[in-house]
Amino acid sequence: MGHKNLTRYTKVNLLTKNLKMSKKNSNTKYYIHPEGWKFAIIFFVISYLISFLYMPASLLGYTLTMFTLWFFRNPKRKTPNIANSIISSADGKVCLIDKACPPEEIGMNANEMLRICVFMNVFNVHINRSPIAGKINKIVYKKGHFFNASLDKASEKNERSSLVLSNEKGVEIVVVQIAGLIARRIVCECNKSQTLQQGEKIGMIRFGSRVDVYFSNYKSLVKQNQDRKSTRLNSSHW
16 A cells, blocks of 8 residues: 655644633643542652751752652643544654564564654653544553663563554554653553543553554655654654
């Protein structure tokens, strides 16, 4: 099959106050992800107790509390409705574009597919989103190591959670959440057979990580080392 014709869309600045979510794709129910509150509460309590002993040290703790809430931010996103498109599942930097077989544990027995890897540092939004509208055919979690997620070997060696999605035409896309050197907690918030809208939240990875997306019959419109800023809509179309 030939490559599908995909058109770039204008990136949307999420800091604009007038940004409105489409009701159809509005999947953000809270601004701070629930995973963040427990860490923030722990840091706050510790900081409060330290304040009775040494106030300057407690200020560092309060700063860490605020950073934690900011890190777990879940900004509203507006996904453009463009047919035959794939959007990035994560904010961050495109650290690798190559051809590779999907993780063997998902049992696809597929030939090599185009793979785009996006590395998220601690300053990026860590919410992961569905690259297409479709149904989840399979979710497979695999334990592994915690190498730096920007390294090539992270795709094979690190802890990961793989999702196999198919659109209405039966085209399959694979999304792999990969834990990193600091990130040791993959949060998958969807279930097998669940139907997702494009751009709908599928989970997150805590404290720096990576997401790989495998697909065929689409043309990549991003380049390696291209930055996907956290204040903008996830990626130009692939």
